[in-house]
Amino acid sequence: MRSGLGSCTFPTITIDGRVSVRQGCTPGKYTRHHIGLELFNLESDLGEATNVAVENPEVVARLSALAGSMHAQLGDILTGTNGSAICELGRIATDL
Numbered sequence: 391m392r393s394g395l396g397s398c399t400f401p402t403i404t405i406d407g408r409v410s411v412r413q414g415c416t417p418g419k420y421t422r423h424h425i426g427l428e429l430f431n432l433e434s435d436l437g438e439a440t441n442v443a444v445e446n447p448e449v450v451a452r453l454s455a456l457a458g459s460m461h462a463q464l465g466d467i468l469t470g471t472n473g474s475a476i477c478e479l480g481r482i483a484t485d486l
Contacts, residue, residue: 392432393452396431
């Protein structure tokens with residue numbers, strides 16, 4: 391998530407799959423990457439090399455609250471959470 395000069399990543403697990411031509415374009419081995427809570431200052435650290443989350447708890451709290459609100463509205467397929475702002479396919483909410 392980006393806000394102002396900051397970029398924040400939240401704890402998650404990602405799956406990285408590579409395609410190798412030598413394997414006939416079949417997927418290579420998948421590896422799991424555990425990502426923790428991280429905050430980067432994009433003004434001084436564009437490459438996102440230095441985690442400044444510990445030094446900026448107020449920024450982490452603000453971005454975490456914003457992300458929580460978006461998560462509640464949009465839902466999450468991985469956790470099976472239904473979002474409050476999601477409509478059925480082909481339907482338009484009438485309370486706009």
